[in-house]
Amino acid sequence: MASGGRRVWIYFYNRGNGANLFFGVGQPTGSISPGTLAGEIMMTIPFNSLMKWYLDFELPDHFLEQLPEGRLSDEADRFICRTLGLMKEAGFSAFDVTPLMVRQLTAIVPHYLPSSWNGKIPPLTAPGRHRKLDGYIKKSLPKESRKKRVLLDIGCGIPPLTTVDSAEMLSGWKIIGVDSAFAEFILYDSEENYGCFSPAGEILYLQSNLWHGSRFYSDNPESARSHFSQLFQALRAELAPPAAAKKSTSVEKEGNRLIHNHIADFESDNVQFLKADIRELKIPLVDAARCMNVLIYHPGDARKQVRAAMTNLLEKDGLLMVGTNNLFGLSCRYTVYQRDEKNLRPREFSFSLDNLRPHDILPWYALQEDDEEVLCLARLTRLIRSDRSFWNRFQRRVDRLLADASIYHRDTNGFLKLVEGDSAVSPTSLQQRVESIWKQLDEEGYTHEVAALLQSAGLHRWVNCVGDIAVIPGAHLRKVLARQS
Numbered sequence: 001m002a003s004g005g006r007r008v009w010i011y012f013y014n015r016g017n018g019a020n021l022f023f024g025v026g027q028p029t030g031s032i033s034p035g036t037l038a039g040e041i042m043m044t045i046p047f048n049s050l051m052k053w054y055l056d057f058e059l060p061d062h063f064l065e066q067l068p069e070g071r072l073s074d075e076a077d078r079f080i081c082r083t084l085g086l087m088k089e090a091g092f093s094a095f096d097v098t099p100l101m102v103r104q105l106t107a108i109v110p111h112y113l114p115s116s117w118n119g120k121i122p123p124l125t126a127p128g129r130h131r132k133l134d135g136y137i138k139k140s141l142p143k144e145s146r147k148k149r150v151l152l153d154i155g156c157g158i159p160p161l162t163t164v165d166s167a168e169m170l171s172g173w174k175i176i177g178v179d180s181a182f183a184e185f186i187l188y189d190s191e192e193n194y195g196c197f198s199p200a201g202e203i204l205y206l207q208s209n210l211w212h213g214s215r216f217y218s219d220n221p222e223s224a225r226s227h228f229s230q231l232f233q234a235l236r237a238e239l240a241p242p243a244a245a246k247k248s249t250s251v252e253k254e255g256n257r258l259i260h261n262h263i264a265d266f267e268s269d270n271v272q273f274l275k276a277d278i279r280e281l282k283i284p285l286v287d288a289a290r291c292m293n294v295l296i297y298h299p300g301d302a303r304k305q306v307r308a309a310m311t312n313l314l315e316k317d318g319l320l321m322v323g324t325n326n327l328f329g330l331s332c333r334y335t336v337y338q339r340d341e342k343n344l345r346p347r348e349f350s351f352s353l354d355n356l357r358p359h360d361i362l363p364w365y366a367l368q369e370d371d372e373e374v375l376c377l378a379r380l381t382r383l384i385r386s387d388r389s390f391w392n393r394f395q396r397r398v399d400r401l402l403a404d405a406s407i408y409h410r411d412t413n414g415f416l417k418l419v420e421g422d423s424a425v426s427p428t429s430l431q432q433r434v435e436s437i438w439k440q441l442d443e444e445g446y447t448h449e450v451a452a453l454l455q456s457a458g459l460h461r462w463v464n465c466v467g468d469i470a471v472i473p474g475a476h477l478r479k480v481l482a483r484q485s
């Protein structure tokens, strides 16, 4: 059995008088450190010891079968410690850990971190991911008769599938997708895995087919790289020169397609793409901007710069939505800002109900130590979980629905187990079943119940226009949540 040993950073803190040292595993975030950092050492400990450290219990064998052997990058090991630290912050229990979470933490996410791609941010996106957020914009900013409204999709990725979704959802709007890096060449293999290439044939990024749940890349990165390099060389030699500068060209052989300037394929009368860092973009003012799954990659200073850039690009009363969600749209958390005469004002921090009992690690997905939104969600979750009478009833209901949908049942020790076994489950069908459970829980009134519970804790809260739980960000929220930690 693999122990999946992970390198952890053990931080020694000094409470101020020099005598009273104590230590914490993982990251020296504000939530852990009450004193000055006195030193750090790094050591390797088994994955299950980390579980016990953070979540109080070791996981049974069926979770550990999927642990990878060998070393992951420093970034991946830090990511694992950070995620477990945030789960602890959220009051999460080892008994709510799913096999998918362990696989994502140790075997999937490590391959999609920037350090696996020479520090570049993956352009990964998925159709339907932001449909709910498009709905928010549509309801908040009705069509204007005077002029066409404009939505800026910041860090739209390639292929820019969510930008195209927005054009469908927001008819009558103009949509501008902006990204600092659109790869010049995209190659889809016959299984619809895809790769991004530079003109020199360097692999910039590889992505397994999400819908088939292919583990093509994460199972064997070296063979995936070699397969794609060979396909690129073979197809590149047959690709005709572009007919016009702004058009795409492509070549297809045995179901594999190489496309030059693929981004042009997604342009239309009302959809335009610009290659630029948002901090340097100069365009006429827009009505709304969406910046999803982008700022999690940036440290605090860069996040501030993006918000400042957006203030200068938004019309008065214009909206900016910034946040993170799962590829399939679940586990959504976001802040909505509105521009006044001069500044961006945070108007709500919102999250979807499913964050409270997720089946993946997205509610704690953070790549920076100082990600305010992830910490805010973790502390709100802890606050909600601390109402034991609500929480126990909610847990029983979620467990019942998961079992009825033949997704998870509890083993004799109370740990979650996939009914069908890990390898038999198609991610798309799993996701659809999970989605319908959360829809049902919402219909049963749990979203409103959680909002009411936050009100009893002294927070101004509401259920927003797309059915998510919203609170007002700012000093009062921070004060109430600080009492939780």
Ligand SMILES: C[S@@+](CC[C@H](N)C(=O)[O-])C[C@H]1O[C@@H](n2cnc3c(N)ncnc32)[C@H](O)[C@@H]1O
Pocket: 121, 122, 123, 124, 125, 126, 129, 154, 155, 156, 157, 158, 162, 178, 179, 180, 181, 276, 277, 278, 279, 291, 292, 293, 294, 306
């Ligand atoms: C993970 S993708 C997110 C795609 C899409 N927004 C979504 O949510 O599905 C992140 C993208 O943000 C882009 N990006 C990161 N920082 C940026 C910046 N400062 N300006 C423009 N694009 C940026 C990256 O190049 C990458 O393609």
